[in-house]
Amino acid sequence: MADADTLDLIQTLPLDSWHRARGGRMVPFAGYHMPVQYEGIMAEHGWTRESAGLFDVSHMGQLVFRGQGMDAALERLLPGDLIGLKDGRLRYSLLLNEAGGIVDDLMATRRGDHFYLVVNGATKHGDIAAFEAAGLQPEHLAGQALLALQGPRAVEALEPLAPGVAGLTFMQGGAFTIAGADAWISRSGYTGEDGFEISIPASAAETVAEALLSSELVKPIGLGARDSLRLEAGLPLYGHDLDQRTTPVMADVTFAISKRRRAEGGFAGAERILLELENGPVQKRVGFTLEGRQPVREGARILDGEGNEVGRVTSGGFAPSLGRPIGMGYVATTLAAPGTPLTLEQRGKLFPATVAPTPFVPHRYHRKGAA
Protein backbone atom coordinates (compact mmCIF):
# COMPACT_ATOMS: atom_id res chain seq x y z
CA MET A 1 0.00 0.00 0.00
CA ALA A 2 1.15 3.54 -0.71
CA ASP A 3 1.83 5.61 2.37
CA ALA A 4 0.28 8.99 3.11
CA ASP A 5 3.30 10.91 1.80
CA THR A 6 2.95 9.24 -1.59
CA LEU A 7 -0.80 9.72 -1.71
CA ASP A 8 -0.38 13.47 -1.21
CA LEU A 9 1.48 13.68 -4.49
CA ILE A 10 -1.18 11.88 -6.48
CA GLN A 11 -3.57 14.26 -8.20
CA THR A 12 -7.22 13.89 -9.02
CA LEU A 13 -8.76 14.21 -12.49
CA PRO A 14 -12.01 16.04 -13.33
CA LEU A 15 -14.07 12.82 -13.27
CA ASP A 16 -12.62 11.46 -10.00
CA SER A 17 -15.84 11.44 -7.99
CA TRP A 18 -17.81 10.34 -11.06
CA HIS A 19 -15.63 7.20 -11.34
CA ARG A 20 -15.96 6.44 -7.63
CA ALA A 21 -19.76 6.85 -7.75
CA ARG A 22 -19.88 4.28 -10.57
CA GLY A 23 -17.88 1.71 -8.63
CA GLY A 24 -14.52 2.42 -10.25
CA ARG A 25 -11.64 0.87 -8.32
CA MET A 26 -9.11 3.70 -8.17
CA VAL A 27 -5.35 3.16 -8.39
CA PRO A 28 -2.43 5.55 -8.77
CA PHE A 29 -1.34 5.77 -12.42
CA ALA A 30 0.86 8.39 -14.12
CA GLY A 31 0.55 10.56 -11.01
CA TYR A 32 -3.26 10.49 -10.88
CA HIS A 33 -5.96 8.46 -9.21
CA MET A 34 -7.51 6.50 -12.06
CA PRO A 35 -10.08 3.70 -12.36
CA VAL A 36 -8.44 0.33 -13.08
CA GLN A 37 -11.79 -1.43 -13.38
CA TYR A 38 -15.53 -1.19 -12.69
CA GLU A 39 -17.32 -4.54 -13.04
CA GLY A 40 -14.20 -6.47 -14.08
CA ILE A 41 -11.54 -6.42 -16.76
CA MET A 42 -12.84 -9.41 -18.74
CA ALA A 43 -16.40 -8.04 -18.94
CA GLU A 44 -15.21 -4.52 -19.78
CA HIS A 45 -12.84 -5.81 -22.44
CA GLY A 46 -15.60 -7.86 -24.07
CA TRP A 47 -18.05 -4.96 -23.93
CA THR A 48 -15.61 -2.69 -25.76
CA ARG A 49 -15.05 -5.30 -28.50
CA GLU A 50 -18.82 -5.78 -28.94
CA SER A 51 -20.43 -2.43 -28.18
CA ALA A 52 -18.82 0.81 -26.93
CA GLY A 53 -16.60 1.54 -23.94
CA LEU A 54 -16.05 4.96 -22.36
CA PHE A 55 -12.51 5.63 -21.13
CA ASP A 56 -11.31 8.64 -19.17
CA VAL A 57 -7.84 9.47 -20.47
CA SER A 58 -7.67 12.97 -19.03
CA HIS A 59 -4.23 12.18 -17.60
CA MET A 60 -2.79 12.49 -21.09
CA GLY A 61 -1.09 15.71 -22.07
CA GLN A 62 -2.83 17.95 -24.59
CA LEU A 63 -0.44 20.44 -26.11
CA VAL A 64 -0.91 23.23 -28.65
CA PHE A 65 1.92 24.63 -30.79
CA ARG A 66 1.32 27.97 -32.48
CA GLY A 67 3.42 30.04 -34.79
CA GLN A 68 4.55 30.46 -38.37
CA GLY A 69 6.31 27.45 -39.81
CA MET A 70 5.42 25.25 -36.86
CA ASP A 71 5.21 22.19 -39.11
CA ALA A 72 8.86 22.55 -40.09
CA ALA A 73 9.84 23.38 -36.50
CA LEU A 74 8.18 20.21 -35.17
CA GLU A 75 9.83 18.16 -37.91
CA ARG A 76 13.21 18.84 -36.27
CA LEU A 77 12.10 16.56 -33.42
CA LEU A 78 9.44 14.30 -34.94
CA PRO A 79 10.16 12.01 -37.91
CA GLY A 80 6.70 12.32 -39.49
CA ASP A 81 5.66 14.38 -42.49
CA LEU A 82 3.96 17.28 -40.74
CA ILE A 83 4.45 19.74 -43.62
CA GLY A 84 2.34 17.40 -45.74
CA LEU A 85 -0.27 16.77 -43.02
CA LYS A 86 -3.64 18.09 -44.13
CA ASP A 87 -5.90 20.18 -41.93
CA GLY A 88 -7.93 18.04 -39.51
CA ARG A 89 -5.74 14.98 -40.02
CA LEU A 90 -3.92 13.04 -37.30
CA ARG A 91 -0.56 11.38 -37.53
CA TYR A 92 1.05 8.94 -35.08
CA SER A 93 4.51 10.27 -34.33
CA LEU A 94 7.45 10.06 -31.95
CA LEU A 95 9.38 12.56 -29.91
CA LEU A 96 13.01 11.50 -30.38
CA ASN A 97 16.24 12.30 -28.59
CA GLU A 98 19.48 13.04 -30.43
CA ALA A 99 20.51 9.38 -30.17
CA GLY A 100 17.30 8.27 -31.88
CA GLY A 101 15.74 6.99 -28.65
CA ILE A 102 12.01 7.42 -28.16
CA VAL A 103 11.19 10.12 -25.58
CA ASP A 104 7.45 9.65 -26.15
CA ASP A 105 4.92 8.48 -28.70
CA LEU A 106 2.10 10.80 -29.58
CA MET A 107 -0.65 11.89 -31.94
CA ALA A 108 -0.16 15.11 -33.89
CA THR A 109 -3.06 16.92 -35.58
CA ARG A 110 -3.01 19.98 -37.79
CA ARG A 111 -5.86 22.15 -36.51
CA GLY A 112 -6.13 25.22 -38.71
CA ASP A 113 -3.38 27.63 -37.67
CA HIS A 114 -1.82 25.38 -35.02
CA PHE A 115 -0.76 21.84 -34.17
CA TYR A 116 -2.47 19.84 -31.41
CA LEU A 117 -0.46 17.01 -29.84
CA VAL A 118 -1.69 14.37 -27.41
CA VAL A 119 1.18 12.86 -25.42
CA ASN A 120 1.37 10.27 -22.65
CA GLY A 121 0.37 11.26 -19.12
CA ALA A 122 3.46 9.98 -17.35
CA THR A 123 5.79 11.75 -19.77
CA LYS A 124 3.99 15.02 -20.51
CA HIS A 125 6.08 17.27 -18.25
CA GLY A 126 9.31 15.83 -19.62
CA ASP A 127 7.99 16.26 -23.16
CA ILE A 128 7.18 19.91 -22.53
CA ALA A 129 10.72 20.42 -21.21
CA ALA A 130 12.17 18.68 -24.29
CA PHE A 131 10.13 20.84 -26.67
CA GLU A 132 11.16 23.97 -24.77
CA ALA A 133 14.80 22.94 -24.86
CA ALA A 134 14.44 22.75 -28.64
CA GLY A 135 13.12 26.31 -28.74
CA LEU A 136 9.40 25.50 -29.05
CA GLN A 137 6.74 26.87 -26.72
CA PRO A 138 3.94 24.36 -26.25
CA GLU A 139 0.79 25.56 -24.52
CA HIS A 140 -0.34 22.85 -22.08
CA LEU A 141 -4.14 22.56 -22.15
CA ALA A 142 -4.27 21.50 -18.50
CA GLY A 143 -7.92 22.53 -18.33
CA GLN A 144 -9.03 20.06 -21.00
CA ALA A 145 -10.38 16.62 -20.21
CA LEU A 146 -10.03 13.77 -22.72
CA LEU A 147 -12.50 10.93 -23.12
CA ALA A 148 -12.30 7.98 -25.51
CA LEU A 149 -15.34 6.13 -26.80
CA GLN A 150 -14.20 2.89 -28.38
CA GLY A 151 -15.93 -0.05 -30.00
CA PRO A 152 -17.91 -1.10 -33.07
CA ARG A 153 -21.03 0.73 -31.85
CA ALA A 154 -19.22 3.91 -30.70
CA VAL A 155 -20.38 5.79 -33.81
CA GLU A 156 -24.00 4.80 -33.15
CA ALA A 157 -23.74 6.10 -29.56
CA LEU A 158 -21.91 9.33 -30.40
CA GLU A 159 -23.61 10.54 -33.60
CA PRO A 160 -26.90 11.56 -31.87
CA LEU A 161 -24.94 13.64 -29.31
CA ALA A 162 -22.43 15.14 -31.72
CA PRO A 163 -24.07 15.16 -35.15
CA GLY A 164 -21.57 14.81 -37.96
CA VAL A 165 -18.97 12.60 -36.27
CA ALA A 166 -20.10 9.67 -38.40
CA GLY A 167 -18.60 11.53 -41.36
CA LEU A 168 -15.08 11.33 -39.90
CA THR A 169 -12.75 8.59 -41.09
CA PHE A 170 -9.91 6.97 -39.12
CA MET A 171 -7.26 9.54 -38.15
CA GLN A 172 -9.45 12.55 -38.93
CA GLY A 173 -10.81 15.10 -36.45
CA GLY A 174 -13.00 18.16 -36.26
CA ALA A 175 -14.73 20.70 -34.03
CA PHE A 176 -18.15 19.60 -32.74
CA THR A 177 -20.62 20.43 -30.00
CA ILE A 178 -21.54 17.72 -27.50
CA ALA A 179 -24.00 18.18 -24.64
CA GLY A 180 -23.60 21.93 -25.00
CA ALA A 181 -19.81 21.85 -24.82
CA ASP A 182 -17.26 22.76 -27.48
CA ALA A 183 -15.34 19.63 -28.34
CA TRP A 184 -12.53 18.49 -30.58
CA ILE A 185 -13.41 14.97 -31.68
CA SER A 186 -11.17 12.66 -33.68
CA ARG A 187 -11.76 9.16 -35.02
CA SER A 188 -8.87 7.45 -33.28
CA GLY A 189 -8.02 5.42 -30.21
CA TYR A 190 -5.93 2.77 -28.53
CA THR A 191 -8.02 -0.40 -28.67
CA GLY A 192 -7.84 -1.49 -32.33
CA GLU A 193 -11.55 -0.80 -32.63
CA ASP A 194 -13.40 1.98 -34.42
CA GLY A 195 -13.94 4.86 -32.01
CA PHE A 196 -13.40 8.46 -31.04
CA GLU A 197 -11.34 10.64 -28.75
CA ILE A 198 -13.17 13.66 -27.34
CA SER A 199 -11.36 16.71 -25.96
CA ILE A 200 -13.62 18.93 -23.84
CA PRO A 201 -13.22 21.53 -21.10
CA ALA A 202 -12.78 19.86 -17.69
CA SER A 203 -15.87 21.74 -16.48
CA ALA A 204 -17.98 19.87 -19.07
CA ALA A 205 -16.44 16.43 -18.49
CA GLU A 206 -19.12 15.13 -16.15
CA THR A 207 -22.01 16.34 -18.32
CA VAL A 208 -20.47 14.79 -21.43
CA ALA A 209 -19.63 11.51 -19.67
CA GLU A 210 -23.21 11.30 -18.36
CA ALA A 211 -24.64 12.01 -21.81
CA LEU A 212 -22.51 9.24 -23.33
CA LEU A 213 -23.34 6.79 -20.56
CA SER A 214 -27.07 7.41 -21.01
CA SER A 215 -26.81 5.30 -24.16
CA GLU A 216 -27.44 1.62 -23.49
CA LEU A 217 -24.55 0.89 -25.83
CA VAL A 218 -21.99 2.52 -23.52
CA LYS A 219 -20.36 1.35 -20.29
CA PRO A 220 -17.41 2.88 -18.41
CA ILE A 221 -14.13 0.99 -18.90
CA GLY A 222 -11.03 1.07 -16.70
CA LEU A 223 -7.30 1.07 -17.32
CA GLY A 224 -7.08 -2.71 -16.95
CA ALA A 225 -9.14 -3.36 -20.07
CA ARG A 226 -7.45 -0.47 -21.85
CA ASP A 227 -4.19 -2.38 -21.40
CA SER A 228 -5.54 -5.77 -22.52
CA LEU A 229 -7.28 -4.19 -25.54
CA ARG A 230 -4.19 -2.36 -26.75
CA LEU A 231 -2.03 -5.46 -26.20
CA GLU A 232 -4.36 -7.57 -28.37
CA ALA A 233 -4.23 -4.77 -30.97
CA GLY A 234 -0.41 -5.02 -30.92
CA LEU A 235 -0.05 -1.37 -29.91
CA PRO A 236 3.05 -0.53 -27.86
CA LEU A 237 2.77 1.17 -24.46
CA TYR A 238 5.27 3.92 -23.68
CA GLY A 239 7.45 3.21 -20.63
CA HIS A 240 7.07 -0.52 -21.23
CA ASP A 241 7.40 -1.41 -24.93
CA LEU A 242 8.99 1.91 -25.88
CA ASP A 243 11.53 4.00 -24.01
CA GLN A 244 14.60 6.16 -24.52
CA ARG A 245 16.75 3.08 -25.19
CA THR A 246 14.56 1.93 -28.08
CA THR A 247 14.59 3.46 -31.55
CA PRO A 248 11.61 3.50 -33.93
CA VAL A 249 13.29 0.77 -36.00
CA MET A 250 13.86 -1.52 -32.99
CA ALA A 251 10.30 -0.81 -31.84
CA ASP A 252 8.91 -1.66 -35.30
CA VAL A 253 7.03 1.63 -35.59
CA THR A 254 8.83 2.73 -38.74
CA PHE A 255 5.47 3.63 -40.31
CA ALA A 256 5.85 6.81 -38.23
CA ILE A 257 8.87 7.80 -40.35
CA SER A 258 7.44 9.13 -43.59
CA LYS A 259 9.00 8.56 -47.00
CA ARG A 260 10.10 12.16 -47.45
CA ARG A 261 11.75 12.23 -44.03
CA ARG A 262 13.62 9.01 -44.80
CA ALA A 263 15.01 10.62 -47.92
CA GLU A 264 15.79 13.98 -46.31
CA GLY A 265 16.62 13.14 -42.68
CA GLY A 266 16.86 16.26 -40.54
CA PHE A 267 15.09 14.96 -37.41
CA ALA A 268 16.54 14.13 -34.00
CA GLY A 269 18.50 10.88 -34.14
CA ALA A 270 18.20 10.67 -37.94
CA GLU A 271 21.76 9.48 -38.42
CA ARG A 272 21.30 6.35 -36.34
CA ILE A 273 17.72 5.72 -37.40
CA LEU A 274 18.44 5.93 -41.13
CA LEU A 275 21.38 3.54 -40.68
CA GLU A 276 19.15 1.11 -38.80
CA LEU A 277 16.51 1.36 -41.52
CA GLU A 278 19.14 0.43 -44.06
CA ASN A 279 20.97 -2.31 -42.17
CA GLY A 280 18.33 -3.57 -39.76
CA PRO A 281 18.37 -3.15 -35.98
CA VAL A 282 20.17 -5.52 -33.60
CA GLN A 283 16.97 -6.14 -31.66
CA LYS A 284 13.35 -5.87 -32.67
CA ARG A 285 9.99 -5.71 -30.92
CA VAL A 286 7.83 -8.76 -31.67
CA GLY A 287 4.58 -10.25 -30.49
CA PHE A 288 4.39 -13.78 -29.13
CA THR A 289 1.82 -16.35 -28.14
CA LEU A 290 2.19 -18.96 -25.38
CA GLU A 291 0.92 -22.48 -24.85
CA GLY A 292 -1.32 -23.10 -21.85
CA ARG A 293 -3.06 -20.43 -19.79
CA GLN A 294 -0.39 -18.86 -17.61
CA PRO A 295 0.59 -15.31 -18.62
CA VAL A 296 4.23 -14.24 -18.78
CA ARG A 297 4.66 -10.66 -17.61
CA GLU A 298 6.89 -7.69 -18.26
CA GLY A 299 10.50 -8.32 -17.26
CA ALA A 300 10.62 -12.05 -18.05
CA ARG A 301 13.75 -13.14 -19.91
CA ILE A 302 13.53 -14.31 -23.53
CA LEU A 303 15.95 -17.15 -24.38
CA ASP A 304 17.09 -18.68 -27.66
CA GLY A 305 17.28 -22.43 -28.30
CA GLU A 306 20.61 -22.64 -26.43
CA GLY A 307 19.38 -20.80 -23.35
CA ASN A 308 21.09 -17.50 -24.11
CA GLU A 309 19.19 -14.36 -23.18
CA VAL A 310 18.16 -12.57 -26.38
CA GLY A 311 15.77 -10.03 -24.90
CA ARG A 312 13.05 -9.26 -22.39
CA VAL A 313 9.28 -9.31 -22.28
CA THR A 314 7.98 -5.73 -22.24
CA SER A 315 4.22 -6.44 -22.03
CA GLY A 316 2.46 -9.66 -21.25
CA GLY A 317 -0.92 -10.76 -20.10
CA PHE A 318 -4.00 -12.78 -20.73
CA ALA A 319 -5.86 -11.90 -23.92
CA PRO A 320 -9.57 -11.96 -23.04
CA SER A 321 -10.72 -12.03 -26.68
CA LEU A 322 -8.42 -14.95 -27.50
CA GLY A 323 -8.68 -16.86 -24.23
CA ARG A 324 -4.92 -17.31 -24.08
CA PRO A 325 -1.82 -15.47 -22.90
CA ILE A 326 0.03 -13.16 -25.30
CA GLY A 327 2.77 -10.61 -25.04
CA MET A 328 5.42 -8.56 -26.71
CA GLY A 329 9.09 -8.07 -26.16
CA TYR A 330 12.44 -7.48 -27.78
CA VAL A 331 14.45 -10.27 -29.40
CA ALA A 332 17.59 -10.49 -31.52
CA THR A 333 16.49 -9.60 -35.05
CA THR A 334 17.48 -13.06 -36.30
CA LEU A 335 14.71 -14.46 -34.08
CA ALA A 336 12.04 -11.92 -35.05
CA ALA A 337 10.29 -13.79 -37.88
CA PRO A 338 6.74 -15.01 -37.12
CA GLY A 339 6.75 -18.70 -36.27
CA THR A 340 10.17 -18.61 -34.58
CA PRO A 341 10.13 -20.64 -31.36
CA LEU A 342 11.29 -18.84 -28.19
CA THR A 343 11.63 -19.81 -24.56
CA LEU A 344 10.55 -17.38 -21.86
CA GLU A 345 11.77 -17.58 -18.28
CA GLN A 346 9.69 -16.24 -15.42
CA ARG A 347 10.50 -16.90 -11.77
CA GLY A 348 12.60 -19.93 -12.68
CA LYS A 349 9.92 -21.53 -14.85
CA LEU A 350 10.33 -21.98 -18.62
CA PHE A 351 7.51 -21.26 -21.08
CA PRO A 352 7.56 -22.26 -24.77
CA ALA A 353 6.44 -19.33 -26.94
CA THR A 354 6.16 -18.56 -30.64
CA VAL A 355 6.75 -15.24 -32.41
CA ALA A 356 3.37 -14.15 -33.76
CA PRO A 357 2.28 -11.51 -36.24
CA THR A 358 0.56 -8.48 -34.72
CA PRO A 359 -2.11 -7.31 -34.27
CA PHE A 360 -3.25 -10.43 -32.41
CA VAL A 361 -6.86 -9.28 -32.90
CA PRO A 362 -7.46 -7.58 -36.27
CA HIS A 363 -7.93 -3.80 -36.26
CA ARG A 364 -11.40 -2.63 -37.22
CA TYR A 365 -10.74 1.04 -37.93
CA HIS A 366 -13.16 3.06 -40.06
CA ARG A 367 -10.77 3.77 -42.89
CA LYS A 368 -11.38 6.14 -45.76
CA GLY A 369 -13.11 4.42 -48.65
CA ALA A 370 -14.48 1.65 -46.42
CA ALA A 371 -18.19 1.01 -46.38
Added chain:
Amino acid sequence: MSLYFTKEHEWIRVEGDTATVGISEHAQHALGDIVFAEAPEPGRQLNKGDEAAVVESVKAASDVYTPVSGEVIEANQAIADEPALINTDPEGEGWFFKLRLSDPSELDGLMDEARYREWSSKL
Protein backbone atom coordinates in the same frame (compact mmCIF):
# COMPACT_ATOMS: atom_id res chain seq x y z
CA MET B 1 -14.57 -28.92 11.56
CA SER B 2 -12.85 -25.58 12.16
CA LEU B 3 -12.26 -22.67 9.80
CA TYR B 4 -9.24 -20.37 10.10
CA PHE B 5 -7.93 -17.40 8.12
CA THR B 6 -4.56 -15.70 7.65
CA LYS B 7 -3.57 -12.07 7.18
CA GLU B 8 -2.51 -13.09 3.66
CA HIS B 9 -6.18 -13.92 2.97
CA GLU B 10 -5.92 -17.69 2.83
CA TRP B 11 -8.49 -19.86 4.54
CA ILE B 12 -7.90 -23.29 6.12
CA ARG B 13 -10.69 -25.72 6.83
CA VAL B 14 -9.57 -28.45 9.24
CA GLU B 15 -11.26 -31.86 9.55
CA GLY B 16 -9.29 -34.30 11.69
CA ASP B 17 -5.70 -34.08 10.45
CA THR B 18 -6.71 -32.84 6.98
CA ALA B 19 -6.58 -29.14 6.07
CA THR B 20 -8.16 -27.70 2.92
CA VAL B 21 -6.61 -24.40 1.78
CA GLY B 22 -7.97 -21.66 -0.47
CA ILE B 23 -8.16 -17.88 -0.82
CA SER B 24 -10.87 -15.74 0.72
CA GLU B 25 -13.73 -13.85 -0.86
CA HIS B 26 -11.85 -10.65 -0.01
CA ALA B 27 -8.76 -11.95 -1.87
CA GLN B 28 -10.61 -12.99 -5.02
CA HIS B 29 -12.35 -9.63 -5.14
CA ALA B 30 -9.04 -7.81 -4.83
CA LEU B 31 -7.41 -9.95 -7.56
CA GLY B 32 -10.21 -9.56 -10.09
CA ASP B 33 -10.77 -11.96 -12.99
CA ILE B 34 -8.61 -15.02 -12.38
CA VAL B 35 -7.24 -16.64 -15.53
CA PHE B 36 -4.76 -19.19 -14.18
CA ALA B 37 -4.24 -21.20 -11.02
CA GLU B 38 -1.65 -23.82 -10.17
CA ALA B 39 -1.89 -25.92 -7.03
CA PRO B 40 1.01 -27.98 -5.61
CA GLU B 41 1.58 -31.59 -6.63
CA PRO B 42 0.32 -34.28 -4.26
CA GLY B 43 3.21 -35.70 -2.24
CA ARG B 44 4.99 -32.36 -1.89
CA GLN B 45 6.08 -31.51 1.65
CA LEU B 46 5.27 -27.91 2.53
CA ASN B 47 6.54 -25.89 5.45
CA LYS B 48 4.48 -23.11 6.94
CA GLY B 49 5.01 -19.96 4.86
CA ASP B 50 6.19 -21.76 1.69
CA GLU B 51 4.93 -20.60 -1.70
CA ALA B 52 2.44 -23.35 -2.38
CA ALA B 53 0.35 -22.20 -5.31
CA VAL B 54 0.17 -19.49 -7.97
CA VAL B 55 -2.88 -17.51 -8.95
CA GLU B 56 -2.92 -15.07 -11.86
CA SER B 57 -5.54 -12.49 -12.68
CA VAL B 58 -5.69 -10.57 -15.96
CA LYS B 59 -3.53 -7.91 -14.33
CA ALA B 60 -1.12 -9.65 -12.00
CA ALA B 61 0.39 -12.80 -10.51
CA SER B 62 0.14 -13.67 -6.81
CA ASP B 63 1.56 -16.43 -4.67
CA VAL B 64 -0.51 -18.47 -2.28
CA TYR B 65 1.46 -19.36 0.85
CA THR B 66 0.68 -22.38 2.95
CA PRO B 67 -0.36 -21.20 6.41
CA VAL B 68 0.44 -24.59 7.95
CA SER B 69 2.99 -27.38 7.35
CA GLY B 70 2.21 -30.80 5.96
CA GLU B 71 2.13 -33.13 2.96
CA VAL B 72 -0.05 -32.22 -0.01
CA ILE B 73 -2.61 -35.00 -0.44
CA GLU B 74 -4.79 -33.51 -3.17
CA ALA B 75 -4.73 -30.59 -5.65
CA ASN B 76 -8.00 -29.20 -7.00
CA GLN B 77 -8.03 -30.01 -10.73
CA ALA B 78 -11.22 -27.98 -11.14
CA ILE B 79 -9.41 -24.64 -10.62
CA ALA B 80 -6.77 -25.57 -13.19
CA ASP B 81 -9.51 -26.36 -15.72
CA GLU B 82 -11.72 -23.42 -14.80
CA PRO B 83 -9.79 -20.70 -12.89
CA ALA B 84 -12.89 -18.47 -12.74
CA LEU B 85 -14.24 -20.89 -10.13
CA ILE B 86 -11.99 -19.07 -7.66
CA ASN B 87 -13.93 -15.88 -8.39
CA THR B 88 -17.37 -17.41 -8.19
CA ASP B 89 -16.88 -19.73 -5.18
CA PRO B 90 -13.54 -18.94 -3.52
CA GLU B 91 -14.35 -20.46 -0.14
CA GLY B 92 -16.07 -23.57 -1.56
CA GLU B 93 -15.54 -25.19 -4.99
CA GLY B 94 -12.57 -22.90 -5.63
CA TRP B 95 -10.30 -24.50 -2.99
CA PHE B 96 -6.64 -24.99 -3.94
CA PHE B 97 -5.17 -28.02 -2.14
CA LYS B 98 -5.48 -30.40 0.81
CA LEU B 99 -2.72 -31.09 3.31
CA ARG B 100 -2.13 -33.70 5.99
CA LEU B 101 -1.22 -31.49 8.95
CA SER B 102 2.17 -32.19 10.46
CA ASP B 103 1.93 -29.67 13.30
CA PRO B 104 -1.63 -28.78 14.37
CA SER B 105 -0.26 -26.29 16.89
CA GLU B 106 0.49 -23.97 13.93
CA LEU B 107 -3.25 -23.30 13.77
CA ASP B 108 -3.13 -21.51 17.11
CA GLY B 109 -1.94 -18.18 15.73
CA LEU B 110 -4.59 -17.94 12.98
CA MET B 111 -7.80 -15.89 12.97
CA ASP B 112 -11.24 -17.41 13.30
CA GLU B 113 -13.89 -16.45 10.75
CA ALA B 114 -15.56 -13.67 12.76
CA ARG B 115 -12.25 -11.99 13.52
CA TYR B 116 -11.05 -12.27 9.91
CA ARG B 117 -14.27 -10.84 8.44
CA GLU B 118 -14.12 -7.90 10.81
CA TRP B 119 -10.42 -7.28 10.14
CA SER B 120 -10.62 -7.64 6.34
CA SER B 121 -13.72 -5.45 6.09
CA LYS B 122 -11.59 -2.53 7.32
CA LEU B 123 -8.81 -2.96 4.77
